[in-house]
Amino acid sequence: MSVFPPISMKPEVHQYLEQVFLNQELVEALGLPEAERRFRRLLVCLSHPPGFTCVRTSTHLAAREEVHRRLEEELQQVEIYTFNYVLLLPVVGPRYPDPASTPGPPHRPSPHIWRELGSVVPQRSEVVVGAQCGSAVLRGAHVFAPGILATPKFLKPGDVVSVFSDVDGRCTRGALRFQGNKEFVGNGVSEMHRAAIFGQEPVKGIGVRMTEPLYQSPSFDGVLPSLNLPSVVVGHVLGPLPGDRVLDMCAAPGGKTCHLAGLMDNKGEVVALDRIRNKMAAISGNAAVLGLTCVTPYCFNSTKAVSSDPAMLHSEGPPYPPESFDRVLLDAPCSGLGLPGAGLTPDQLTLVQRFHPELSNKAPPISAEAPPHSTEATPLPTEAPPISREAVPHPTEAPPLSHRADTDTIGFFIAKFLKN
Ligand SMILES: C[S@@+](CC[C@H](N)C(=O)[O-])C[C@H]1O[C@@H](n2cnc3c(N)ncnc32)[C@H](O)[C@@H]1O
Numbered sequence: 001m002s003v004f005p006p007i008s009m010k011p012e013v014h015q016y017l018e019q020v021f022l023n024q025e026l027v028e029a030l031g032l033p034e035a036e037r038r039f040r041r042l043l044v045c046l047s048h049p050p051g052f053t054c055v056r057t058s059t060h061l062a063a064r065e066e067v068h069r070r071l072e073e074e075l076q077q078v079e080i081y082t083f084n085y086v087l088l089l090p091v092v093g094p095r096y097p098d099p100a101s102t103p104g105p106p107h108r109p110s111p112h113i114w115r116e117l118g119s120v121v122p123q124r125s126e127v128v129v130g131a132q133c134g135s136a137v138l139r140g141a142h143v144f145a146p147g148i149l150a151t152p153k154f155l156k157p158g159d160v161v162s163v164f165s166d167v168d169g170r171c172t173r174g175a176l177r178f179q180g181n182k183e184f185v186g187n188g189v190s191e192m193h194r195a196a197i198f199g200q201e202p203v204k205g206i207g208v209r210m211t212e213p214l215y216q217s218p219s220f221d222g223v224l225p226s227l228n229l230p231s232v233v234v235g236h237v238l239g240p241l242p243g244d245r246v247l248d249m250c251a252a253p254g255g256k257t258c259h260l261a262g263l264m265d266n267k268g269e270v271v272a273l274d275r276i277r278n279k280m281a282a283i284s285g286n287a288a289v290l291g292l293t294c295v296t297p298y299c300f301n302s303t304k305a306v307s308s309d310p311a312m313l314h315s316e317g318p319p320y321p322p323e324s325f326d327r328v329l330l331d332a333p334c335s336g337l338g339l340p341g342a343g344l345t346p347d348q349l350t351l352v353q354r355f356h357p358e359l360s361n362k363a364p365p366i367s368a369e370a371p372p373h374s375t376e377a378t379p380l381p382t383e384a385p386p387i388s389r390e391a392v393p394h395p396t397e398a399p400p401l402s403h404r405a406d407t408d409t410i411g412f413f414i415a416k417f418l419k420n
Pocket of ligand 1: 249251302303333
């Protein structure tokens with residue numbers, strides 16, 4: 001059952017996804033009503049926190065039991081489930097007063113945990129935040145001041161406030177109140193004066209410390225960095241097979257790259273592109289520590305990584321001809337333009353299509369333009385530097401992230417396209 005309205009996306013992105021989910025093959029197999037139901041369900045799921053946060057234990061760094069124990073201590077999370085090398089941490093909510101009579105949460109905790117957490121009741125004093133900030137709160141973040149749009153006139157540190165997400169992006173920054181479409185995401189305590197939040201100087205830091213989030217979601221910000229707890233779902237959804245040729249378009253620091261290579265039993269090839277040169281060592285380092293020789297990292301802008309022009313192609317390395325990979329992962333940064341909150345531009349979607357023949361059959365390109373070409377490709381040295389402590393990004397301060405899809409979700413999305 002739905003607590004929040006379905007995700008809204010740019011019309012061209014919505015249309016693109018719809019055509020993928022309602023492609024002829026699926027409609028013939030499932031029937032139109034079922035295919036449409038699945039698409040609607042996808043939009044609802046994307047506007048809610050997931051039922052679990054799933055992390056992979058890096059068993060070369062510590063045994064799963066050890067990671068489990070330290071994570072329980074660190075997060076003071078009562079329930080952590082294990083499955084093989086994966087730890088599943090329930091996201092509990094929505095914490096409405098009467099769980100039995102309110103919309104069903106993705107995960108209902110055991111009754112004792114529900115009692116311990118208590119329910120959350122909106123307060124009189126309201127702070128309105130941008131949709132991306134609201135989404136970060138639903139994934140365990142505090143409200144960072146740049147995400148705040150409206151506060152009461154005399155807001156001061158120590159005030160108890162309810163936080164609402166401006167889901168349609170209609171609230172004006174600096175407003176005193178907002179009557180438009182907004183969703184309650186929890187209660188917290190202000191750490192700033194209104195004047196500081198909306199002052200002349202750019203503001204930083206926590207604006208509202210969340211004390212009663214509507215969804216209790218573990219935050220991994222700064223948690224056990226030495227144990228490296230990367231995400232796990234995307235790799236399994238992409239489902240690479242030994243011998244596949246896989247492209248990871250936004251690879252650094254290589255968490256998902258290495259997972260994919262591991263799932264392929266180190267057979268085949270994972271081409272790992274990232275455009276930031278000084279992040280490349282992390283990819284090769286992580287691969288080397290895990291003994292994954294099938295990973296080939298290149299410092300390359302992946303929006304230029306496909307070319308139909310034979311003069312641009314080399315015997316190895318990017319750019320590659322269209323349709324040269326079995327699977328493509330795009331785990332785009334969450335701070336760009338395009339799909340709100342996900343940094344996925346129509347060009348990137350087009351690029352994924354061009355790499356993968358099946359996808360191009362199932363949905364029309366968003367942009368007919370081929371990305372510009374480049375000859376720059378720098379294979380990395382094979383010698384591995386020490387393993388990077390740079391963890392896979394987690395929702396931390398309310399970046400312009402959203403009530404909408406986050407990076408992982410988009411990775412999931414693309415992975416799903418290719419698998420179907
Ligand atoms: C969300 S992080 C990727 C995390 C990675 N998939 C993992 O699991 O460890 C996004 C990465 O995309 C890279 N990036 C952004 N734009 C890019 C582009 N046009 N080409 C290649 N890499 C890009 C950034 O440098 C950043 O390292």
